[in-house]
Amino acid sequence: MRRIMIVSLLCALAATMSAQEKDKSLFFDATQGKRSSLTYVDGTEVAFTAYERLFYVTNVEDSTYQYLNIYVPDGVTQQTPIFLRTYVGGYMASQAAQPQVGDATGRALKEGYVVVIPGTRGRNSTITVDKTYAKAHKGVKKGQTVYTGRAPKAILDLKAAIRYLRHFDKQMPGDAERIITDGTSAGGAMSSLMGATGNNPAYEPLLQAMGAAQDRDDVYASVCFCPITDLDHADMAYEWLYNGTDSRQKGNQDVLAVSNELKAQFPAYINSLGLKKPDGTLLTADNYLDFIKREIIRAAQIAKNAGADIPDSIGFTFSSSAMGMFAAPINGGVHPQGGMRPMRGSRQVGEYIIDLNMQKYLNYVVTTQPLKTAPAFDTKEVCGQKPSGENEEFGDATGTSVNFTEYAAQKTGSVLTDDIRLNARLLNPMNFIGDKETDVASHWYIRHGARDRDTAFPIPLNLALKLQNTGKDVNYLLAWNRPHSGDYALDELFQWIRDITQ
Numbered sequence: 001m002r003r004i005m006i007v008s009l010l011c012a013l014a015a016t017m018s019a020q021e022k023d024k025s026l027f028f029d030a031t032q033g034k035r036s037s038l039t040y041v042d043g044t045e046v047a048f049t050a051y052e053r054l055f056y057v058t059n060v061e062d063s064t065y066q067y068l069n070i071y072v073p074d075g076v077t078q079q080t081p082i083f084l085r086t087y088v089g090g091y092m093a094s095q096a097a098q099p100q101v102g103d104a105t106g107r108a109l110k111e112g113y114v115v116v117i118p119g120t121r122g123r124n125s126t127i128t129v130d131k132t133y134a135k136a137h138k139g140v141k142k143g144q145t146v147y148t149g150r151a152p153k154a155i156l157d158l159k160a161a162i163r164y165l166r167h168f169d170k171q172m173p174g175d176a177e178r179i180i181t182d183g184t185s186a187g188g189a190m191s192s193l194m195g196a197t198g199n200n201p202a203y204e205p206l207l208q209a210m211g212a213a214q215d216r217d218d219v220y221a222s223v224c225f226c227p228i229t230d231l232d233h234a235d236m237a238y239e240w241l242y243n244g245t246d247s248r249q250k251g252n253q254d255v256l257a258v259s260n261e262l263k264a265q266f267p268a269y270i271n272s273l274g275l276k277k278p279d280g281t282l283l284t285a286d287n288y289l290d291f292i293k294r295e296i297i298r299a300a301q302i303a304k305n306a307g308a309d310i311p312d313s314i315g316f317t318f319s320s321s322a323m324g325m326f327a328a329p330i331n332g333g334v335h336p337q338g339g340m341r342p343m344r345g346s347r348q349v350g351e352y353i354i355d356l357n358m359q360k361y362l363n364y365v366v367t368t369q370p371l372k373t374a375p376a377f378d379t380k381e382v383c384g385q386k387p388s389g390e391n392e393e394f395g396d397a398t399g400t401s402v403n404f405t406e407y408a409a410q411k412t413g414s415v416l417t418d419d420i421r422l423n424a425r426l427l428n429p430m431n432f433i434g435d436k437e438t439d440v441a442s443h444w445y446i447r448h449g450a451r452d453r454d455t456a457f458p459i460p461l462n463l464a465l466k467l468q469n470t471g472k473d474v475n476y477l478l479a480w481n482r483p484h485s486g487d488y489a490l491d492e493l494f495q496w497i498r499d500i501t502q
């Protein structure tokens, strides 16, 4: 009797494993979806078929993360675009999730797109080594804790997920040639990497070792909200922008000394990029602050036109006449004082923003959220500071944290090994844009909040301009008044998606 119970328990356990976990080949069966629905705040209900826990590699190292979920709303065809959202944040592991009514995944489903949400390993994911793993990995002992997701594992997982979608494109609803990636912050960085590194051979041996499908991994379009990327140069960009703020100048003197040194490194970097502004003129260290100023003014003017109140107390100057003698009030309607006279008591008389005091504006930005320390990213042991999440991201499977920039390595006397250099290279989309061996996405939507201080404005702007300079279609904006956040202004985003897919 006892033996029968044990046997039936084992059978039940085996049944919970997917066919793929058992036979080590990639698996998808269109007949095995589960019906479900989402109800939205406006009362609409969207019915869909869910395919969940689909492992995208055959050598699954971390079964908590290395699978994806697919959601197919009714009415989808083989031509329907696929919206792939990564929930990576803080370079940490993220599990495959279900679509949410309050973010871009729910909206994508409602718009009739196939929604894919892959899980990925990250800097904090670990496994406890078992006998089989120990046998396959030299120097690793049974019972030991191993970090599974240090750089560049998350982007490898995402590339494997894309290859999986291509591998089963014929059997699966939706069009794997029209994948649109989306992510925020470290997830925005991942989205930019999916868009910028398609089919580059540097990732190939790593993907093969994981048992990823032998298929292409380029995508059609990438949506990147506040991408925390170009980590190799993010520290110098940060200090170049924020060095003059009261916060740095009146703060800790050691931090200011570091800030001064990093700030001094940025001009050589930006000048080496040879980027052109949209008007075709060269972007240099000398005109970069003016370029940012114009971008902030552009964003604020868009918001003002839509009805936002832009305070002049944070550095803006407005045209003096537009609300006065000749123009109608900002959002139409009748002038409260009878039409043609300026509103008495209104400090902000003009309709057009004509200037911005950047020093005042940057001081305002850092009142909304305190600056990071200097360095902002590669902190480990610089002036005795603790390691950052990024220091962990470049650490190894034993859980180390390491310096990854020349500057910090020099400061701390640590060595940038070939492995660290390679990992940093594979995690930076700037290295692959314009490269002949890479298929970069054709369409890009890049947003960074106009008061987001998690990374400095040049990081998303350099990304946008490098893409634009190499002929890509780029819609970018330092979105007015947005802090470090993503998946906002979804009406606008989904209009853009319609425009690029119709």
Ligand code: DHB
Pocket: 088, 089, 090, 091, 184, 185, 186, 187, 228, 377, 389, 454, 455
């Ligand atoms: C994220 C934010 C950061 O400031 C950072 O350094 C890395 C990641 C994030 O929100 O994902």
